Amino acid sequence: MAQRKKSKTPTKRKMSEMISEMAVGFLGVGDSIGERQNRLNAACTAWNMACGSPLVRQRQLDQYRQGYLRFNPATSPADFANILKDMELLIERKLTLFPDDKRQIVDARVVKDGDSFRIEVASAALE
Secondary structure: OOOOOOOOOOOOOOHHHHHHHHOOOOOOOOOOHHHHHHHHHHHHHHHHHHOOOHHHHHHHHHHHHHHHHHHOOOOOHHHHHHHHHHHHHHHHHHHHHOOOOOOEEEEEEEEEEOOEEEEEEEEEOOO
16 A cells, blocks of 8 residues: 655645735725725735745836726825735735745635635645
8 A cells, every 4th residue: 555655845824814814904894795806816916926026026016006007097196005005015914924935826716605705715836
């Protein structure tokens, strides 16, 4: 009978748990699944940005700024400043809480679960 080999790498936490921890207080805002999904998308974008080098991260954040304004031209300057502040805070939280986890989030969904919501996250390791 073949024996199972033990992995030499430690078991990693579920990405859904880690995103929930990183974005605590940010993800729970919103009355609809759509609003919560938008916040989850932003948190996942921040996670992925945080996985890059400081130079790459800054370039991606600049691209995010430009893209957000292009697709949301009616956003007020005050709202846009708050959105950028949230993204920067999420990136910092990821770097503080999970500095060595470089997995990229490839899909994330908010799912209604009875009277509450849960998130499902798929990730991929980049080498």
